[in-house]
Amino acid sequence: MNYHDIVVAVYDTISSENAGQFNYFKVIFDDSGEVDLLLLRELYKDSSMASAENAIPGMIGPFADLVELNRYALKLCEKVEKKQICIYSVDEYSAIIEKASTTEEFRELIVTNGNKIENLDYSKKGSFFKKIF
Amino acid sequence: MQLTTPEFRGDRDYVFPGENHFLYWKTSSSLWNSKLAEYQESNIIIVPINWAFHSDTGENYDFGEHRPEANLAKLVQTAKNNGKEIIFLVAITPSPFLPNGGIPHLLARNISISESNISTAAIDSEGRINKMFSFFDPRLFKNYVKFLEALSGHFSSTGVDVDVWTVTNCYYDQDVLYSYFSDYSNTFTSGLSRFLSIKMQEAEKKGESFQISSQEEEQNLRKEYYDSVYSLYAETAREHLSANWAGHFNMLFLGGRISNIGARAFEVDDVWQYCHDVFRGLCDGIITSSILLPLGVKRGALARILSELVEMTAIPNLLLSGRKTSEEEMAFRQLELFSIYEKDLFSIHSGWSSLHLYKFLSSNYGHTYRRVLVNEQDHPSSTQIHFFTGDLVDEKIFSRILEIFMNGGSVILDTSAMNNEFVQKMELFVLENNLQVERVNFMAIVNNISLGDGRLIYFSGEALASLPSSKILSFWEKIVSTFSLYHCQIVGGDGVECFWRTRPSLAAELSYSEVRRVGLYNPTSYRKKVKLSFMKNFALMKIVDETNAKVVSRQNEIEVDFSPNGSISIDFGVFGD
Numbered sequence: 037m038n039y040h041d042i043v044v045a046v047y048d049t050i051s052s053e054n055a056g057q058f059n060y061f062k063v064i065f066d067d068s069g070e071v072d073l074l075l076l077r078e079l080y081k082d083s084s085m086a087s088a089e090n091a092i093p094g095m096i097g098p099f100a101d102l103v104e105l106n107r108y109a110l111k112l113c114e115k116v117e118k119k120q121i122c123i124y125s126v127d128e129y130s131a132i133i134e135k136a137s138t139t140e141e142f143r144e145l146i147v148t149n150g151n152k153i154e155n156l157d158y159s160k161k162g163s164f165f166k167k168i169f
Numbered sequence: 170m171q172l173t174t175p176e177f178r179g180d181r182d183y184v185f186p187g188e189n190h191f192l193y194w195k196t197s198s199s200l201w202n203s204k205l206a207e208y209q210e211s212n213i214i215i216v217p218i219n220w221a222f223h224s225d226t227g228e229n230y231d232f233g234e235h236r237p238e239a240n241l242a243k244l245v246q247t248a249k250n251n252g253k254e255i256i257f258l259v260a261i262t263p264s265p266f267l268p269n270g271g272i273p274h275l276l277a278r279n280i281s282i283s284e285s286n287i288s289t290a291a292i293d294s295e296g297r298i299n300k301m302f303s304f305f306d307p308r309l310f311k312n313y314v315k316f317l318e319a320l321s322g323h324f325s326s327t328g329v330d331v332d333v334w335t336v337t338n339c340y341y342d343q344d345v346l347y348s349y350f351s352d353y354s355n356t357f358t359s360g361l362s363r364f365l366s367i368k369m370q371e372a373e374k375k376g377e378s379f380q381i382s383s384q385e386e387e388q389n390l391r392k393e394y395y396d397s398v399y400s401l402y403a404e405t406a407r408e409h410l411s412a413n414w415a416g417h418f419n420m421l422f423l424g425g426r427i428s429n430i431g432a433r434a435f436e437v438d439d440v441w442q443y444c445h446d447v448f449r450g451l452c453d454g455i456i457t458s459s460i461l462l463p464l465g466v467k468r469g470a471l472a473r474i475l476s477e478l479v480e481m482t483a484i485p486n487l488l489l490s491g492r493k494t495s496e497e498e499m500a501f502r503q504l505e506l507f508s509i510y511e512k513d514l515f516s517i518h519s520g521w522s523s524l525h526l527y528k529f530l531s532s533n534y535g536h537t538y539r540r541v542l543v544n545e546q547d548h549p550s551s552t553q554i555h556f557f558t559g560d561l562v563d564e565k566i567f568s569r570i571l572e573i574f575m576n577g578g579s580v581i582l583d584t585s586a587m588n589n590e591f592v593q594k595m596e597l598f599v600l601e602n603n604l605q606v607e608r609v610n611f612m613a614i615v616n617n618i619s620l621g622d623g624r625l626i627y628f629s630g631e632a633l634a635s636l637p638s639s640k641i642l643s644f645w646e647k648i649v650s651t652f653s654l655y656h657c658q659i660v661g662g663d664g665v666e667c668f669w670r671t672r673p674s675l676a677a678e679l680s681y682s683e684v685r686r687v688g689l690y691n692p693t694s695y696r697k698k699v700k701l702s703f704m705k706n707f708a709l710m711k712i713v714d715e716t717n718a719k720v721v722s723r724q725n726e727i728e729v730d731f732s733p734n735g736s737i738s739i740d741f742g743v744f745g746d
Contacts, residue, residue, distance in 0.1 A: 039435055044431055046287070046431075048285075048286050053384070062285050062286075062287075062428065063285070063287070063428050063431060065431045065432040065435060065437075066435065067435045067436075067437065068437060069432045069435070069437035069439055070428075070429065070432050070439075094343060126285070126286045126287055129287060129431075130282070130286075130287050130288035133287070133288045133290050133298065133300070133430065134280060134288050134290075134300060136298050136434075137297065137298060138296050138297055138298060139292055139296040139297075139298065139433070139434040139436070140296065141298075142298060142431075142434040143434060143435065146431070146434075
């Protein structure tokens with residue numbers, strides 16, 4: 037797996053005084069750059085977990101738990117047509133930034149770490165096309 | 170200084186990474202003479218001082234005693250021998266283009282955390298990830314003072330008399346300006362706790378109680394602590410460098426957005442965003458640096474924008490103001506039709522942003538606005554309309570508003586959050602001067618007062634805040650159209666940026682009150698078409714620097730067909746009334 041095959045999503049857990057804790061995606065990028073915010077918002081709106089309450093500008097969410105977060109992440113991975121999505125908490129992502137001295141090291145670390153979810157649709161599509169062509 | 174734009178430069182040496190910067194530590198001192206002699210783009214060389222280069226530990230300093238490359242006095246003399254002048258920069262924040270943000274490596278202990286809760290770092294032009302460390306570490310501040318003492322000692326003992334500017338390094342994220350000084354780490358929190366303890370002790374001594382009873386109060390205290398430490402760095406630097414200190418400015422780093430570090434590590438550079446940030450920076454009075462960007466990214470429209478608007482306009486206007494030659498006085502400067510007063514350029518809470526004023530002005534008036542700190546000394550500008558929010562109004566600002574109005578200027582005032590005392594003073598002023606107030610209900614109650622050429626429009630922005638953005642933009646269109654502003658309409662070309670500059674007319678151009686130059690830039694990978702309509706007060710003088718652009722000129726109209734990365738500049742003579 038190399039960095040062209042993945043999309044990276046970084047989330048944070050934010051507490052609000054009255055509403056409890058929720059997860060939000062803060063940074064999402066792949067080898068085309070940052071994923072378009074409009075696309076992310078549309079995808080979130082279309083998902084069953086969408087809630088306008090506790091929304092924070094500039095972030096995608098809220099997600100009540102990591103299960104919802106991962107479900108959205110998979111949909112996103114399918115939407116941007118990548119083999120895999122690597123999900124990081126802000127602490128895990130910061131640890132990679134702190135460890136890497138160069139962009140090359142960063143790419144190696146980001147691909148090999150994180151919570152990974154495979155896009156099975158991509159694999160199936162890949163093998164289908166391979167059979168045809 | 171030429172009045173036409175010189176040709177775009179080709180490849181840059183990594184010692185001269187852009188905007189006339191010279192990174193002295195990246196080359197042998199024996200090569201300084203030849204490097205400076207070869208550099209023809211400018212006689213003003215900007216040199217950021219690399220703290221870590223002069224000390225590993227923060228305790229002992231080398232200014233040429235051990236390594237000739239550390240001898241800043243020698244650098245100044247070498248530049249003088251080549252007819253060049255050095256301007257030094259001393260950062261009062263972490264510097265994203267340097268390892269460890271520029272601090273000696275033994276002091277690099279507590280990494281800074283950004284507002285997005287991610288470690289503060291930036292990717293430089295060579296693909297290195299530079300982490301930045303908390304300036305709220307007391308140990309770091311103590312050593313910073315030692316650095317300033319050593320630096321000023323070196324300058325005074327060697328007779329270095331060149332200008333030194335202090336700099337706050339910053340970046341934009343979604344059009345909000347952030348400083349690299351910002352820190353949300355435990356180092357900041359520990360410092361804040363100490364600060365609050367001191368406040369509590371002081372309150373107890375006075376027999377008062379000290380309690381944080383709301384989130385707003387907590388935020389205010391956090392800001393107070395932040396501001397006090399930031400001011401400490403700024404004032405300490407100014408005091409120690411007083412013999413050479415020429416001023417302070419903010420420096421914007423393209424590619425320095427912390428949330429963008431991943432995309433940049435994946436080798437993606439958003440050139441359109443960089444162009445947009447440059448324009449935003451110009452409107453905020455910020456100097457842009459492209460030091461973090463690889464040479465390959467600085468091509469086409471972006472390169473021309475940096476050359477024409479930053480190197481040739483913004484930098485000389487800031488760093489050389491007060492000592493320009495008569496030729497330089499005639500050079501182009503940013504056209505500022507609108508001045509928008511803010512308490513703090515770094516605040517995410519701008520009333521004008523929520524009323525879409527910046528969006529309106531950028532789209533319709535091509536970045537002809539300037540955000541001004543409300544306490545900033547008046548700077549020479551072509552401002553025709555001044556915007557104030559009510560929360561800024563105190564005695565001094567109230568007097569300034571009336572002074573502008575009485576002297577024939579135009580003011581637009583959002584009275585929401587204005588202290589009742591000044592609402593009453595305004596009413597008294599109207600009564601005492603027997604002024605007629607025209608009142609219109611147009612999405613909000615809009616009051617208009619005229620006195621000779623002076624106009625004062627005031628309304629409550631709260632009434633607009635709940636309206637859809639399209640309505641608010643219509644509001645601004647209507648309000649601003651009631652002023653007689655000489656300006657050109659630019660239609661079409663979504664993604665094409667435009668930037669207006671102005672200069673006084675030359676002796677041979679005395680029929681004009683001024684000459685304006687519009688730069689149109691297409692940083693996208695698509696063809697774009699733009700139509701520029703101009704009023705009878707505008708006379709087309711010449712078309713300059715057509716690059717990947719085809720121009721069709723008709724009466725009072727110019728149509729430009731841009732190829733990807735195209736740009737053009739057009740000069741107009743403007744007739745006054």
